[in-house]
Amino acid sequence: MKKTLLGLMLSISLLAGMAVTANAEDNTQSSTGDVAFTGGTITIDNGVSSNLNFGSHEIGADDATPYTNTNTSAQVSVQDQRGTAAGWDLSVAQDTQFISKMTNKTLTGAEITLVGALDTTNSSTDADATVNAKVALTPGGTTTSLMTAAAGKGNGTSVADLTKSTLAVPASTARVAEAYSTTLTWQLSDTPSNS
Numbered sequence: 001m002k003k004t005l006l007g008l009m010l011s012i013s014l015l016a017g018m019a020v021t022a023n024a025e026d027n028t029q030s031s032t033g034d035v036a037f038t039g040g041t042i043t044i045d046n047g048v049s050s051n052l053n054f055g056s057h058e059i060g061a062d063d064a065t066p067y068t069n070t071n072t073s074a075q076v077s078v079q080d081q082r083g084t085a086a087g088w089d090l091s092v093a094q095d096t097q098f099i100s101k102m103t104n105k106t107l108t109g110a111e112i113t114l115v116g117a118l119d120t121t122n123s124s125t126d127a128d129a130t131v132n133a134k135v136a137l138t139p140g141g142t143t144t145s146l147m148t149a150a151a152g153k154g155n156g157t158s159v160a161d162l163t164k165s166t167l168a169v170p171a172s173t174a175r176v177a178e179a180y181s182t183t184l185t186w187q188l189s190d191t192p193s194n195s
Contacts, residue, residue, distance in 0.1 A: 040081030044188045050076045054167040066168040074162040087151040087192035094137040098180040108173045112137045115164040124156025131160045145193045
């Protein structure tokens with residue numbers, strides 16, 4: 001009787017162990033991982049890096065030569081963190097002609113040409129902005145588009161390299177031995193220029 005009872009208990013234990021193993025394999029569940037983003041802002045980010053410096057020159061020595069920008073980090077950038085790819089347009093205007101700082105003399109006929117190129121190293125991969133290669137500025141506030149992102153593009157950072165910009169001054173323009181300056185005003189529209 002003891003042998004039969006022991007054999008029966010051993011059989012029940014083996015069957016119970018197999019049933020637990022079979023149930024463990026059939027009991028699977030899944031879960032998800034979620035993330036959400038909210039839109040940010042769109043801004044111009046240029047600071048002092050957008051300043052142009054055309055150097056110091058001796059009067060009469062190179063009057064007919066266009067002067068090149070000496071700021072090797074000259075650039076202007078747009079940060080579009082809206083996450084909508086709605087596009088945008090960055091334009092610029094030269095407020096006044098170059099004026100001497102001490103005697104208020106005008107540098108008649110002086111013309112800045114912004115020579116722009118997309119800085120692919122510092123721009124976001126998906127920004128896809130377009131930079132106008134040459135933008136001749138007209139003193140007096142006329143606004144001209146420098147960089148634009150079409151609808152469906154422009155997310156992230158777009159940087160326009162302005163290091164190769166020039167200043168042309170007619171040889172016939174009288175110069176005084178002073179520093180001259182002008183102001184460039186940058187305007188960012190939250191829609192592309194062609195809309």
